[in-house]
Amino acid sequence: MSADHLQFLKNKFIQDLEDARENEIPLLSHFLGIKGVLEAKEITSSTPICLKNCLYDAMSALEECVVLSEKREPRKKKGGPMRGYTLAEH
Numbered sequence: 001m002s003a004d005h006l007q008f009l010k011n012k013f014i015q016d017l018e019d020a021r022e023n024e025i026p027l028l029s030h031f032l033g034i035k036g037v038l039e040a041k042e043i044t045s046s047t048p049i050c051l052k053n054c055l056y057d058a059m060s061a062l063e064e065c066v067v068l069s070e071k072r073e074p075r076k077k078k079g080g081p082m083r084g085y086t087l088a089e090h
Contacts, residue, residue, distance in 0.1 A: 002049045009055040010038050016062055025069045027061075034058050 017031050025031070043051075 002052075003043055003045045003047060006043045006047055006049070006051055006055070009052060009059070010041075010043060013055060013059050013062065014038060016059060020062060020066045020069075023066065023069045025062075025065045027065055031058075031062055031065075 014035055017035055020031075021028070041047075
């Protein structure tokens with residue numbers, strides 16, 4: 001049962017990342033690195049259930065980056081320290 005749960009979380013993270021790639025999200029290279037590790041990892045019945053917490057943390061961080069990217073809007077002039085983006089004022 002725990003292997004099924006871990007496999008579900010792994011697949012969900014990978015799918016959520018693919019959906020998020022449509023937007024420019026912060027830390028994309030780090031999330032792609034996590035995806036690479038997860039794709040190389042085979043989840044079996046002997047996989048420790050503590051991996052669950054890591055997957056939840058990765059999914060939470062991805063969600064926060066997606067929300068942040070949705071709040072950003074292009075800056076008027078490029079070349080600034082924020083590389084063309086700033087937080088939108090709402």
